[in-house]
Amino acid sequence: MKKLFNWSALALASAIAMGAASANAQQVLHRGLGAEPETLDVQLSTGVSEAYIATDMFEGLVTYGPKAETVPGVAERWSISADGTVYTFYLRANAKWSNGDPVTAHDFVYSFQRLANPATAAEYAWINDPILNNEEIRTGAEKDISKLGVKAVDDRTLQITLKASTPYFLASLQHHASWPVHKATVEKYGNQWTKPENSVSNGAYMIVEWIPQSRIVLKKNPHFHAANTVKIDTVYYYPIESQAEEFKRYQAGELHVTYDIPSDQMDFIKKNLASEARISEYFGTYYYGINMDKAPLGQQAKLRHALSLAIDRNIITEKVTKQGQVPAYGWVPPGVPGYQQQQLDYAKMTQAEREAMAKKLYAEAGYGPNKVLKVEILFNTSEAHKLIAVAIQAMWKKVLGVETTITNQEWKVYLDSRDQGTYQIARAGWIGDYLDAENFLSMFASNAGKANNVRYKNPKFDELLKKAAVTQDAKQRNLLLQQAEKIFLDDLPLIPIYFYVTKAMVKPNVQGWQDNVQGFHLTRYLSLK
Amino acid sequence: MFYFTLKRLFWAVPTLLLIITIAFFLMRIAPGGPFSKERPVAPEILANINKVYHLDESLPEQYLRYLGNILQGDLGPSYKYKDFTVNELIGLGFPVSAKIGGIAILLALLIGVSLGILAALRQNTPTDYTVMTVAMFGITIPTFVTAPFMTLVFGVLLTWLPIGWDDDNWTSLIMPIIALSLPQIAIIARLMRGSMIEVLRSNYVRTARAKGLSERLAILRHSLKPAMVPVLSYIGPAVAGIITGSIIIEQTFNIPGIGRHFVQGALNRDYPMVMGVTILYGALIVFFNLVVDIIYGFLDPKVRYD
Numbered sequence: 115m116k117k118l119f120n121w122s123a124l125a126l127a128s129a130i131a132m133g134a135a136s137a138n139a140q141q142v143l144h145r146g147l148g149a150e151p152e153t154l155d156v157q158l159s160t161g162v163s164e165a166y167i168a169t170d171m172f173e174g175l176v177t178y179g180p181k182a183e184t185v186p187g188v189a190e191r192w193s194i195s196a197d198g199t200v201y202t203f204y205l206r207a208n209a210k211w212s213n214g215d216p217v218t219a220h221d222f223v224y225s226f227q228r229l230a231n232p233a234t235a236a237e238y239a240w241i242n243d244p245i246l247n248n249e250e251i252r253t254g255a256e257k258d259i260s261k262l263g264v265k266a267v268d269d270r271t272l273q274i275t276l277k278a279s280t281p282y283f284l285a286s287l288q289h290h291a292s293w294p295v296h297k298a299t300v301e302k303y304g305n306q307w308t309k310p311e312n313s314v315s316n317g318a319y320m321i322v323e324w325i326p327q328s329r330i331v332l333k334k335n336p337h338f339h340a341a342n343t344v345k346i347d348t349v350y351y352y353p354i355e356s357q358a359e360e361f362k363r364y365q366a367g368e369l370h371v372t373y374d375i376p377s378d379q380m381d382f383i384k385k386n387l388a389s390e391a392r393i394s395e396y397f398g399t400y401y402y403g404i405n406m407d408k409a410p411l412g413q414q415a416k417l418r419h420a421l422s423l424a425i426d427r428n429i430i431t432e433k434v435t436k437q438g439q440v441p442a443y444g445w446v447p448p449g450v451p452g453y454q455q456q457q458l459d460y461a462k463m464t465q466a467e468r469e470a471m472a473k474k475l476y477a478e479a480g481y482g483p484n485k486v487l488k489v490e491i492l493f494n495t496s497e498a499h500k501l502i503a504v505a506i507q508a509m510w511k512k513v514l515g516v517e518t519t520i521t522n523q524e525w526k527v528y529l530d531s532r533d534q535g536t537y538q539i540a541r542a543g544w545i546g547d548y549l550d551a552e553n554f555l556s557m558f559a560s561n562a563g564k565a566n567n568v569r570y571k572n573p574k575f576d577e578l579l580k581k582a583a584v585t586q587d588a589k590q591r592n593l594l595l596q597q598a599e600k601i602f603l604d605d606l607p608l609i610p611i612y613f614y615v616t617k618a619m620v621k622p623n624v625q626g627w628q629d630n631v632q633g634f635h636l637t638r639y640l641s642l643k
Numbered sequence: 644m645f646y647f648t649l650k651r652l653f654w655a656v657p658t659l660l661l662i663i664t665i666a667f668f669l670m671r672i673a674p675g676g677p678f679s680k681e682r683p684v685a686p687e688i689l690a691n692i693n694k695v696y697h698l699d700e701s702l703p704e705q706y707l708r709y710l711g712n713i714l715q716g717d718l719g720p721s722y723k724y725k726d727f728t729v730n731e732l733i734g735l736g737f738p739v740s741a742k743i744g745g746i747a748i749l750l751a752l753l754i755g756v757s758l759g760i761l762a763a764l765r766q767n768t769p770t771d772y773t774v775m776t777v778a779m780f781g782i783t784i785p786t787f788v789t790a791p792f793m794t795l796v797f798g799v800l801l802t803w804l805p806i807g808w809d810d811d812n813w814t815s816l817i818m819p820i821i822a823l824s825l826p827q828i829a830i831i832a833r834l835m836r837g838s839m840i841e842v843l844r845s846n847y848v849r850t851a852r853a854k855g856l857s858e859r860l861a862i863l864r865h866s867l868k869p870a871m872v873p874v875l876s877y878i879g880p881a882v883a884g885i886i887t888g889s890i891i892i893e894q895t896f897n898i899p900g901i902g903r904h905f906v907q908g909a910l911n912r913d914y915p916m917v918m919g920v921t922i923l924y925g926a927l928i929v930f931f932n933l934v935v936d937i938i939y940g941f942l943d944p945k946v947r948y949d
Contacts, residue, residue, distance in 0.1 A: 153725040160680065235691040237684050253687045308726045326724065326735060328808060328899035352807065356894050359794065363806050363897075366798045526675025526912055533683065542681075564683035 141642045143349045143624070146360045146373035150327050150353040154308040156290045157229045157236045162545075162633070163373075165290060167351065170332055170637050171315040174293035175203050175222065175272070176284060180639040182630040184288055188217055188316065189272070198279025198586050203272040210337035211296050212313075212320040219266035225294040226264040226274075227251075238291035241547065244280035279586040282550035289548055318344045318638035327353060332637070345641035364619050370642070371624060371635075375617040377498060380436045383619075390619050393438045394629035397449050398545035398614035399554075400442070402491065402506075403568040405538055406607050410487070412569075415605060416479040417487065422458070422609045423472035424513040425506055426465050431612050434501050438617075442610035446554045446599055449631035453551045453592050456599040458606075469513045476514050487516045493541035494528040502611070503541065532567050542567065545614065549632060551595045555579060558602065570607040644940065648933065655929045662925040663713070663918065667706055670914055677722035677912040696722065709918070718922070719915030723908075729919035733901055737923070739808075740888030740900030747820045748882055751827035756874065758828070759835020760862070763870075766840055774832060781829025790822040790895040808898040819896045823889060827881065831874055839870040868942040875942070879935035883927035887920065 151164040156172055159165070169178060177187035189203035209217035229236050230251040239252040246263025250256035263275035276283060286292070295307075296314040303312045310321045318340070319332035330351040334344055352369065354360040357376035363369050375383065375391060383391050406412040411421075427441030443461035446453065460468050481487050491507070493499040503520045510516040523531060531537050546553045557565040559576050578598035585591040616633040626640040678684055678692055693699045697708060712719060718729035762774040797818060798806035805815045842848060843866060851865050852858075888902025901920055908916040939946045 150724065152723055155726070158725060160682070232687060232691050235688055235695060237680070237682075237688055239688065240685060252685075305726055325810075325899050326727065326732060327893070327903065328897060352897060354807075354897055358791065359806070359895055359897070362791075362794050362799050366794075366802060366806050368805065368807050524675075524910065526679055526910070527673070529679040529681070530674045533679070544681075563686070567683075 140347045141345055143346045143371070143637060143640060143642065144369045145349060145351050145371045145637075146364075146369055147330070147351040147353040148373040149355060151330070154313075154321070154324075155305070156293045156295060157225065157234060157238075159290070160237050163353065165634075167321075167330060167332070168290040168293065169634060170317060170319045170349065171313075171321060172290060172293045172295075172317040173209075173338075174287055174290065175205075176287050178288060178632070178634045178636055180626065180636075181628045182632040182634040184285055188222075188294070192284075198281075199276045201274045201276070201283070202267075203274070205270045205272065206339060207270065208339045209316065210339065211316050212335045212337055213296075214337055215296070215314075216269075217294065217316050218269040219272040220269070221294040221297060222272050223264050223266050224297045226292065227259045227262050228295070228300075229291055230262055231259050236291065238289065238547075241286055241289055241291050244276045244278070244283050244286070246275045246277050278584050280583075281586075281588045281591055282548060282552060285550055286548040318636070319349065329353075340638070344638045346637050349637045361619065364621075369619075370621045371627075372619040375437070375619060377435060377437055387619070390622060391617065392620050392627060392629060393615050393617045394633070395440065395448065395631050396545070396614040396616045396633050397447050397549065397631045398543060399445060399447050400439075400543045400611045400614060401445075401541075402609040402611060403532075403540045403542050404607055404609065405535055405540070406569045406571070407535055408538055410479075411489070411538065414479050416475040417481070418606045418609070420472045420475040420479065420514060421489075421510060421516070422606060423460055423468040423475070424510055424516075425609065425611065426509055427611060428465065429509075430502060430505060434505050435498070435612065438615050439612040440615075442613045444599070445602060445608070445610055446551045447546070447613040447631075450549055450551050452588060454596055456596055456603055458603050472513055481514075483515060487514070489516060489518050490538045491518060491520045491541065492528065492531060492537040492539065493520070493522050494525045495522045499541050533564060535569065539609075540567070542608075543614065546632075551592070551599065552579075552582070555595060555598055555602065558607070568607040570602075570605070572601060572605060575601050575605075644937070648937065651929075651933045651936070655926075655933075658929060659922065659925050663710070663922060664706070666918055666921045667709065667914075668702070670909070670912075670917055671702070673909075673912070675912055677914065696720070709915075713922070718919040721913055721916050723911040723913040723916065729915045732904065732916065733919055733923060736888070736899055736901035736904065737886075739898060740893075740902055741886040743816060743819055743823065743892075743898065743900070744882075744886035744888065746816070747823035748827065748878070748885055750820065751824040751831055752874075752878070754824075755828040755831025756835050756871075758832040759874075760839055760867075760870075762832065762836040763839035763843065764862070766836075771836075775836070778829040778832045781825050782833075785891075786822055786826065786889060787891045787895075789825060790819075790892055793818050793822055794895060806896065808896050815896070819892050819898060822895075823885065823892050827885070830877065834874045834877055835870065838873045839866065842866045842870040845869075871942055872939060875935050875938060879931045880928055883924060883931050887924050887927065 147166060148163045149161065151159065151167055152161065153159050153164065154167055156168045159168060173187040175187055175189040176184050179185035188205050188209045190206040192201055192203045194201055205217065205219060211217060226242065228234050229239050229242060230248050232252055232254050242248045247256055247261045251259050251262055265273045267273050294316060299312060299314045300307045306312060310324050313321050315321070315335065318335055318338050320335045321330065322333045323329065323331035332349045332351070334341065334347050338344065354363065357374050360369065360372050360374065361376050361379060364372050404411050404418055411417055431439045431441055443457045444455050446455065448455050460471060491503050493503055500522060507518040507520055510518050532540050544554065556562065556579060558568065558570045559566065559579055560571040575598050578594050578601070582591050582594035582598065585594060620627050623643040624640060625643055627635055678689060697705060709719065718733070720728050721732055724732065758774050762771045765771050794806045797804045804818055805812060807815065809815045848865055888900035890902045890906045892898065893900045893902045904916050904920045908920065
């Protein structure tokens with residue numbers, strides 16, 4: 115009888131079809147995003163959620179590597195003049211926008227000028243102040259924006275002239291404020307250029323859908339110069355503000371990666387999902403700022419140190435925050451290459467020794483059972499900050515007998531109080547914009563304006579910062595900054611509590627996730643098993 | 644009826660104007676502004692931002708400018724979400740909130756009215772007590788308890804239903820609609836029961852029974868319509884509130900509705916956004932109150948509008 119059906123042929127055909135299908139199988143990643151982005155315009159956005167999208171969609175002269183290290187981006191190589199003031203970037207030939215246009219040096223000139231232009235009202239315009247005339251243009255002192263020290267020598271060569279040698283300049287170019295935008299698109303659509311139907315980007319991904327408060331969908335940019343290394347075809351970003359809900363969606367299998375981890379579930383996670391919780395040091399410090407304009411704390415360094423000594427930071431990080439935060443006895447967090455972390459003298463003591471020293475200093479400042487210090491802690495409304503404030507209130511009472519009141523205010527009101535100086539001690543946090551100690555110290559120069567929210571004034575500190583700003587030798591410069599931080603810690607205008615950590619749940623089948631101190635995990639380096 | 648409607652629509656205008664004016668000035672009393680951040684904005688940049696948004700003008704000038712824009716249908720830019728105008732955000736969010744809220748209300752009416760009638764007909768029996776107890780739970784347990792509980796049970800443990808809203812997947816609407824409708828079912832059931840009991844004792848129903856009308860007709864034709872009046876009084880403004888979304892439901896299920904804008908807009912000091920949703924809400928309340936008043940005329944023959 116004739117075989118009506120050739121089973122082996124069918125089996126072979128199916129195998130080939132399945133093989134082809136899996137080779138073509140789309141890799142789709144689902145990530146949590148935290149807050150809804152305020153804008154997707156790289157020159158205007160300021161937050162972390164916005165930065166995640168910006169670093170997936172765009173690429174600057176340099177960009178973030180798999181471990182967030184500084185790697186060539188659109189520029190394949192660069193040279194720096196002997197005196198450190200002229201940077202020449204050589205752009206790669208195959209850098210293209212998502213609409214096929216080549217990325218040229220003129221795009222960068224346009225974007226750098228756009229950042230500095232006061233009409234753009236970019237909050238991060240200051241980040242390029244090392245560039246010649248950037249500060250003058252953005253403050254309006256210089257009206258001609260073409261005077262900015264950024265020139266296109268030709269289509270593929272960009273020359274940037276600095277005011278003075280700035281060792282951290284290359285690192286600061288990692289921030290997306292310096293990344294290029296497509297001039298024709300921006301000029302045609304105005305503030306609507308970021309919408310999916312208009313957007314043009316030069317990074318690994320382009321935006322295809324944006325439903326505010328629900329999802330942002332990015333698809334692989336076929337014109338990206340390294341497109342063949344990008345494994346994830348489509349990435350869905352979900353802005354989920356509630357950490358508890360984000361964690362539930364992760365457990366239900368709707369997310370591969372979360373933006374954060376709810377702290378009240380840490381114990382459960384450590385017991386059951388420890389391998390999926392990725393907790394890593396983050397370049398930021400949580401601190402209590404002291405209003406240096408207010409007596410008695412503003413005048414008596416001994417009181418400030420006493421308060422700092424009386425805090426048991428191990429209890430705070432192990433029992434209150436519980437997420438692997440590191441107790442901080444210095445201001446600049448670890449992770450800056452070539453910078454030696456500074457610490458308060460009492461970092462290595464036991465807590466018992468610290469408390470003894472606290473009591474001594476408190477008495478020397480003239481306080482005791484007959485003269486009790488009264489302080490007030492201000493924090494922005496949040497359960498986490500409240501727990502820490504309550505713990506510190508108890509510690510100060512137990513060790514020193516200090517009477518503390520704690521107040522919380524809604525975020526905007528809290529910011530206003532800090533600006534106006536109507537607080538005594540205010541909880542705050544600072545995350546570095548780029549990997550350099552200067553970013554943590556310059557904000558407390560006496561002429562830093564509102565950024566100096568503790569109102570710290572020390573001419574020796576200012577002097578060291580000024581000298582460091584013009585020092586070319588990296589080692590020498592770091593030494594000067596270290597000295598500045600030492601003075602800062604001796605004066606202690608703020609009490610550092612802990613160094614931040616980034617925390618994310620990552621499914622086991624996600625590959626390429628590398629912990630790093632800047633907290634960047636670009637989708638182009640990830641893949642699904 | 645026609646003149647009644649016209650008069651009501653006419654009075655809606657000064658009502659809305661009053662709402663807009665009060666909201667406009669009241670919002671700016673709270674300390675803090677839309678552009679304050681952890682990293683303070685440089686004064687030159689802030690000056691430019693203020694110029695772009697006309698915040699450097701005097702308050703009365705800003706108010707008149709805003710009114711002028713509204714008349715042309717322009718609710719202004721969002722101060723927080725800089726790539727969108729308020730019109731865009733409401734245009735994207737309102738249909739989503741309205742769809743979920745609308746289905747929830749219909750479900751609540753269907754189930755709530757039926758349960759209320761059942762309890763009223765079986766007054767003071769175990770059925771009645773069961774329905775009322777369940778209703779009590781529905782009213783007292785808040786949505787920020789029921790919603791996360793549902794996501795835990797049906798989303799995480801049983802994985803029967805998706806947690807996150809997905810416009811391509813209608814099953815993602817099931818949990819939010821149920822969570823939204825539960826308290827409404829409870830309230831409507833209680834209202835319906837109470838008014839139904841009263842109506843069943845009324846003279847015209849007694850007359851109908853005396854004349855030999857069947858119980859079913861006595862209920863359906865004569866009792867149901869007048870008994871709905873208190874329910875309707877509640878439903879009018881409630882619909883306006885529900886179709887503008889609930890921030891808790893939206894945050895729990897990641898629904899891109901406009902409910903969150905009422906709260907988040909205020910916290911962000913996003914003045915145009917808050918004004919926009921306030922105007923929408925005010926207009927909806929005026930509209931639904933009018934609709935409810937007109938429906939009264941059809942339900943209760945004693946109601947006259949001239």
